[in-house]
Amino acid sequence: MSEDMTQFPLRLEGENAPMVRFMNVSKSYGELTVLDQLNLDVAPGEMMTIIGPSGSGKTTVLRMLMTLETINKGVIYVDGEPLTHMEKNGVLVPANKMHLRRMRAKIGMCFQHFNLFPHMTALQNCMEGPVQVLGLTKESARQRAEELLEMVAMSDKRDHHPSRLSGGQQQRVAIARALAMRPKVMLFDEVTSALDPEVINEVTGVIRKLVGEHHLTMMMVTHQMGFARDISDRVCFFYGGKIEEQGAPADLFGSPKKQRTKQFLSAVKEAV
Amino acid sequence: MTNWRWDFVWEILPRLIWATGNTLLAAGGGYAIALVLGLALAVAQRSRHKLSKNILRELVEFIRSTPLVLQIFFIFYVGPQFGVWLSPWTAGMVAIGLHYAAYLSEVYRGGIDSVPKGQWEAATAINLTTTQTYWRIILPQALPPSLAGMGNYLVGIFKDTPMLSVIGVGELMHTANAIGSESYRFLEPYTLVGVIFLAISLPTAALVRLLEASVRRTLGMS
Numbered sequence: 001m002s003e004d005m006t007q008f009p010l011r012l013e014g015e016n017a018p019m020v021r022f023m024n025v026s027k028s029y030g031e032l033t034v035l036d037q038l039n040l041d042v043a044p045g046e047m048m049t050i051i052g053p054s055g056s057g058k059t060t061v062l063r064m065l066m067t068l069e070t071i072n073k074g075v076i077y078v079d080g081e082p083l084t085h086m087e088k089n090g091v092l093v094p095a096n097k098m099h100l101r102r103m104r105a106k107i108g109m110c111f112q113h114f115n116l117f118p119h120m121t122a123l124q125n126c127m128e129g130p131v132q133v134l135g136l137t138k139e140s141a142r143q144r145a146e147e148l149l150e151m152v153a154m155s156d157k158r159d160h161h162p163s164r165l166s167g168g169q170q171q172r173v174a175i176a177r178a179l180a181m182r183p184k185v186m187l188f189d190e191v192t193s194a195l196d197p198e199v200i201n202e203v204t205g206v207i208r209k210l211v212g213e214h215h216l217t218m219m220m221v222t223h224q225m226g227f228a229r230d231i232s233d234r235v236c237f238f239y240g241g242k243i244e245e246q247g248a249p250a251d252l253f254g255s256p257k258k259q260r261t262k263q264f265l266s267a268v269k270e271a272v
Numbered sequence: 273m274t275n276w277r278w279d280f281v282w283e284i285l286p287r288l289i290w291a292t293g294n295t296l297l298a299a300g301g302g303y304a305i306a307l308v309l310g311l312a313l314a315v316a317q318r319s320r321h322k323l324s325k326n327i328l329r330e331l332v333e334f335i336r337s338t339p340l341v342l343q344i345f346f347i348f349y350v351g352p353q354f355g356v357w358l359s360p361w362t363a364g365m366v367a368i369g370l371h372y373a374a375y376l377s378e379v380y381r382g383g384i385d386s387v388p389k390g391q392w393e394a395a396t397a398i399n400l401t402t403t404q405t406y407w408r409i410i411l412p413q414a415l416p417p418s419l420a421g422m423g424n425y426l427v428g429i430f431k432d433t434p435m436l437s438v439i440g441v442g443e444l445m446h447t448a449n450a451i452g453s454e455s456y457r458f459l460e461p462y463t464l465v466g467v468i469f470l471a472i473s474l475p476t477a478a479l480v481r482l483l484e485a486s487v488r489r490t491l492g493m494s
């Protein structure tokens with residue numbers, strides 16, 4: 001199982017350094033190999049969308065970046081530094097808790113089922129991280145939270161608990177909560193999949209705004225092909241834990257080259 | 273009830289009320305130990321350290337499958353052989369605290385397990401530490417489902433305090449026994465003990481149910 005770690009640079013430097021890099025990353029659960037030698041770069045400020053059939057490893061990619069899953073092989077870099085590893089005496093060794101904690105500050109994530117804290121109001125959800133983790137005063141955390149809730153059009157519901165919010169409203173609060181931590185990379189895992197069709201636009205509208213306003217790097221998993229085509233800089237089609245095809249949305253959706261991509265896209269189209 | 277003597281009741285009532293204070297103190301002290309220690313046991317059993325996890329699980333199982341009265345005797349009479357000298361009061365509260373900590377740890381574990389995995393993940397995503405995640409995210413949500421069990425064991429501890437009479441703690445049962453052997457009258461003291469237990473247990477149980485509802489409301493979870 002031991003791996004030659006000298007093949008991995010200690011840092012990624014230079015003007016063209018990506019914001020996120022997966023380098024020969026493999027992940028398996030027991031016998032099941034979920035990701036196989038994945039190589040993937042995401043440029044600073046890029047909106048990268050992952051599409052693909054269920055079980056192809058899309059969620060796993062995001063969860064590894066959020067450090068919710070460990071990896072078996074390879075190295076993930078974020079913002080020039082290794083995320084899953086750290087330097088020790090000139091070689092990369094698996095990251096310890098402290099390193100993970102420092103690196104995690106660069107990443108935010110929104111989940112399919114929102115995962116808001118049910119015992120806190122919308123505002124408290126957005127203040128929790130800034131106060132507890134970033135050490136902001138209550139006042140400045142509140143101000144930041146209110147601005148973000150305004151941005152996601154949830155100001156009027158700021159004092160409501162999640163149980164009194166619709167799915168679309170909860171997801172918008174969840175986006176505000178993640179942004180309150182000022183991440184450099186935002187991850188969206190099927191954030192509209194659990195929503196009723198009529199509120200999907202509330203949430204995609206917020207993500208559209210982020211593309212326009214913030215210089216954020218974003219990675220998104222979605223089944224909404226129209227939305228992906230609209231806002232992505234690049235689309236990756238995952239199949240069986242590998243990138244089967246990737247490219248600009250116009251190319252990938254307009255003239256897919258691989259047979260599996262064509263099959264997937266036409267299957268999705270029929271389902272709509 | 274030809275035998276019942278009210279004058280005797282009035283005579284012994286002050287002593288029994290005094291003893292009720294002791295009973296409440298022993299129950300309260302034991303419960304406080306059980307609440308804190310039980311939480312520590314529950315959290316430690318979720319740690320990633322396999323060996324300590326298994327040892328603790330066995331310990332909890334062991335405590336739960338031996339009688340409380342044996343544990344009281346053990347701590348009080350066997351403790352000194354290991355250099356642990358405790359007064360009857362302390363030994364009693366420690367024994368009750370330890371015994372009920374084992375039960376409460378299971379209650380807490382159930383409560384903690386009922387919190388969805390997504391809550392842990394969201395806490396990680398905003399970079400909370402494990403300690404912060406427990407105190408601020410998980411335990412507040414584990415509390416409402418645990419309250420019923422916590423209340424039951426509060427009443428349970430209270431009802432188990434008579435066992436402390438075996439090592440000479442001057443609680444209700446001990447006092448009633450003393451009165452009985454002094455006066456050869458057992459009807460009144462034992463009846464009064466029963467009434468006092470009832471008068472405290474029933475309202476406590478009702479109060480716990482009210483508390484449960486109000487906690488749910490405060491946490492915005494109902």
Ligand SMILES: Nc1ncnc2c1ncn2[C@@H]1O[C@H](COP(=O)(O)OP(=O)(O)O)[C@@H](O)[C@H]1O
Nearest residue numbers: 029032034052053054055056057058059060061
């Ligand atoms: N905790 C886990 N244990 C075992 N298998 C898992 C686990 N998480 C995901 N998998 C498996 O990994 C594969 C990829 O999952 P996932 O990344 O969720 O796919 P996608 O998001 O593309 O639908 C699936 O086959 C899934 O069953």
Ligand SMILES: [Mg+2]
Nearest residue numbers: 058059060190
């Ligand atoms: Mg998925």
